Amino acid sequence: MAGRATPLVLTLASGSPRRRALLEALGFPLRVVPPRVEEAGEDLPQDPRELALALARRKGGEVPGEWVLAADTVVDLDGRVLGKPRDRVENHLFLRLLSGRTHQVHTAIYLRTPQDLVVEVHTTRVRFRNLSQEEIAWYVQSGEGLDKAGGYGAQGLGMALLEGIEGDFYTVVGLPVARVFVLLWERGFRP
Numbered sequence: 001m002a003g004r005a006t007p008l009v010l011t012l013a014s015g016s017p018r019r020r021a022l023l024e025a026l027g028f029p030l031r032v033v034p035p036r037v038e039e040a041g042e043d044l045p046q047d048p049r050e051l052a053l054a055l056a057r058r059k060g061g062e063v064p065g066e067w068v069l070a071a072d073t074v075v076d077l078d079g080r081v082l083g084k085p086r087d088r089v090e091n092h093l094f095l096r097l098l099s100g101r102t103h104q105v106h107t108a109i110y111l112r113t114p115q116d117l118v119v120e121v122h123t124t125r126v127r128f129r130n131l132s133q134e135e136i137a138w139y140v141q142s143g144e145g146l147d148k149a150g151g152y153g154a155q156g157l158g159m160a161l162l163e164g165i166e167g168d169f170y171t172v173v174g175l176p177v178a179r180v181f182v183l184l185w186e187r188g189f190r191p
């Protein structure tokens with residue numbers, strides 16, 4: 001119809017319910033297309049930040065659309081990547097490693113627009129309390145950490161494990177949402 005622009009839709013190349021909820025909370029019209037990518041492999045970088053960037057690119061590059069957003073979150077304990085735990089035993093191990101220490105959470109974002117492509121990585125430092133074996137067992141049996149990088153969710157029961165956070169909280173839970181908001185806003189995509 002003359003004079004009526006097609007409403008913009010942001011294609012979210014992610015199966016993460018967290019990412020979806022954050023963008024929906026801001027009112028962005030979304031189309032969710034989970035990418036089917038291998039998140040492991042010999043061809044991926046070892047460096048945690050580079051790994052997050054490579055995976056975000058891989059996810060976003062898979063999905064067609066005019067406005068496409070993808071992200072990847074990596075937990076980095078002194079250079080060692082802690083991915084999603086394979087099972088409860090590994091989740092237990094991860095929490096023992098994280099206990100009483102500070103780690104970094106890197107979230108890379110990939111935003112493809114009709115004008116350009118932005119790929120960048122954001123980092124937040126998270127410090128865990130000293131956790132007892134009983135506390136770790138309590139958390140692991142909840143199952144909350146199993147689908148999350150590092151084996152915990154700072155937005156859920158995992159809040160009880162934290163001593164402090166330095167940086168953007170939303171970077172920890174999977175999307176530096178204020179930065180995404182700015183990138184979209186600057187390009188004329190407003191919720």
Ligand SMILES: Cc1cn([C@H]2C[C@H](O)[C@@H](COP(=O)(O)OP(=O)(O)OP(=O)(O)O)O2)c(=O)[nH]c1=O
Nearest residue numbers: 014015016072073148149152153154172173174
């Ligand atoms: C550290 C941490 C991670 N996470 C989540 C965010 C991400 O969803 C997940 C890391 O895995 P990702 O591979 O980044 O994302 P995903 O597999 O859930 O979704 P997709 O690849 O389809 O986009 O861990 C939390 O929800 N809370 C936390 O505190």
